[in-house]
Amino acid sequence: MARGLPEKEEREARESRLQLAIEHDDIDLLHNLIVEDKELLDRLSRDPFRNTPLHIAAAEGKFEVAMEMFILRPEFAHKLNPEGYSPMHLALQHKQYSIVRALMTLDPELIRVRGRCGITPLHYIAGEAKDNEVELLAEFLCTCKSSIEDLTCRCETAVHIAVKNHNLEAFDVLLGWLSRVHLKKILSWEDKDGNTVLHVAASGEPQHEMIKSLARQRDVNVNVKNFDKKTALEIYQVHPRKKQDVVDELQQKGHRERFGERLYKVFFIPNLDLSLSKFFTVRLTFLERSAIYFYIEDKSTREVILVVSTLMATATYQAALSPPGGYWQDSSSNPLTNSTEIAHEKPHQAGKMILSGSHLYLFTSLNSMTFLISMCIILAASVPLFPGTSLVCCSMFVLAATYFSSLTTGFQNYNDVGKKLIVGVFTVAMGLVFGLSVWIWLRRARVQRKINASMRRIGDF
Incomplete structure (x- = not known):
């Protein structure tokens, strides 16, 4: 001892x-x-x-x-x-x-460590973040994307916590990030009482701006009822400090803005020199919102769409090389053999398409449209993986140039107005598609660098 x-x-x-x-x-x-x-x-x-x-x-x-x-x-x-x-x-x-x-x-997984009452560091900062602290919240989200799935002991997400604590700055960052990573379905998750984020915003001391922002989201269902059989609108309408414009927002699921204001907001391009948290709070651009509609989460579905698009591009390209009726094998310039006898063949040149007239215009237009759509789908799948898919994009550009060259040389009349119109329209459209793809990639690369700079880790966002 x-x-x-x-x-x-x-x-x-x-x-x-x-x-x-x-x-x-x-x-x-x-x-x-x-x-x-x-x-x-x-x-x-x-x-x-x-x-x-x-x-x-x-x-x-x-x-x-x-x-x-x-x-x-x-x-x-x-x-x-x-x-x-x-x-x-x-x-x-x-x-x-x-x-x-x-x-x-x-160790990014430390953001997901559940502490007292199941609160993770992400939950804590979502409730407490003010001013400069929201930058840390944005870094948390970018560093560990899956941390947004974590729930407290009350089954609350980080968005629930931000709304409950009347933290508008953190809510704006969370909402902007969820929109950009296609995870707005989390806004519909319910806590232990069946309350979505919208229910929480309408309860207690109502958060008018949060309610209006949530009501405008496509993925938020304002008709969802909690375990007390009440919608967010029913909760908000009985509050003595309700605002009529918020009630209208909930009832109409988004108010109509004047055309000029909407046009400005739709095409407004955010300044990428903003901080990460400020960038997430900027309204989504037209291209970002369009990407949400075309975003497909299931990998198998994306692969099927890509395979079908490739087959469409192959079929339409082959149809341009071998149109219905084929090509003339010889040239003929005399429509009449004598003054009374009609020739069996109309004037033509070797290497030109036999199909002519309205049938030719209809075939060329539909075939080119299908080819353009398939190119767009393939590029949409390739651009997010750039520069790894740069060779694919270059190959698509060469393929498109070859396609329209074959159309240009296949018409009988070099000065055919219909040919110039069809080829011109689809060539410009294809050029816009490729130009837009490059522009989207450049913007995405700048955003990627901003996000990765905060993450300080190797890997895709």
Whole structure:
């Protein structure tokens, strides 16, 4: 018994020196203690609920020791202390954002650690983020996309938390990010009482701007009822501080703007020099909203569409090379053999299409339209994977040029007005499609660089 007492006192002395190392952010002292007692950190990790050295360093903003402790014992970052908080939770609570960003970079899954009441760091920052802190919320979302799926013990998402805490800045960032990554279905998720985000916004102290923003979303169903059999409109209408324009928004599912205002907002191109959080709050452009309608989440469905589009392009290209009736094999310039006898063949040139007149125009128009649509679908699937699919896009451009060249040379009359109109229209359309694809990719690349710069990790967003 007497022999064990000095050992216990020695361990306590080392733990006191460990606290001193954390307090002075001294990595050398930390490693000296580990050399003296190789089981020092092992003893601290046996207790399932305790304030580990990483908890203490994160809360006090001791960056060097916190990072060294994470390297030595990564499991400390996932442990909860007796109050139910992880080191990242504590760093957020004490506004030690440099440590938060470092932990997030070293292990993105720390954003998903469930603490007290199932609250993750994403939930916490969604409820507390103000002013510059919303930038950290945007970085969380970009670093760990799947963290948006996490629920609290009340089955609430981060959007529920932002609305419940009347945090309009965080709500705008969340809504903009969900729109751009095609995850607005999360707005329809229900908490333990069956309340969607819209129900929460209409309850208690109503959030008028949030309600109007949610009502305008295509994926938000304003007729959904909670477990009390009430819609968001029914909850909002009985509130003494309701606003009639918000009621109208819920009833009409989006108000009609004047043409000029709508035109400006539809084609408004956001400034990519904005911060990441500000970028997410900018209204979606026409192209971004169009992409939502064409976005297909199921991989098998996308593959089927791509295969069918490829077959369409092949069939229409082959039809342009081998039109109905084929091509003349020889040339003939005399329609009459004598003054009374009609020739069996009309004037023609070798290598020109036998089909002529309205039938030729109809065939060329429909075939070119089908070819153009198939090209658009293939490019739409290729542009997001650029520059890896750059060769595919170049091949499509060469294929389109060859297609329209064959149309140009196939008409009998070089000055045929119908030929010039058809070829001109579809050539311009194809040029616009390729030009638009390049422009979309350049914009996406700039956004990608902005997002990846905040993520500081290798991989696609």
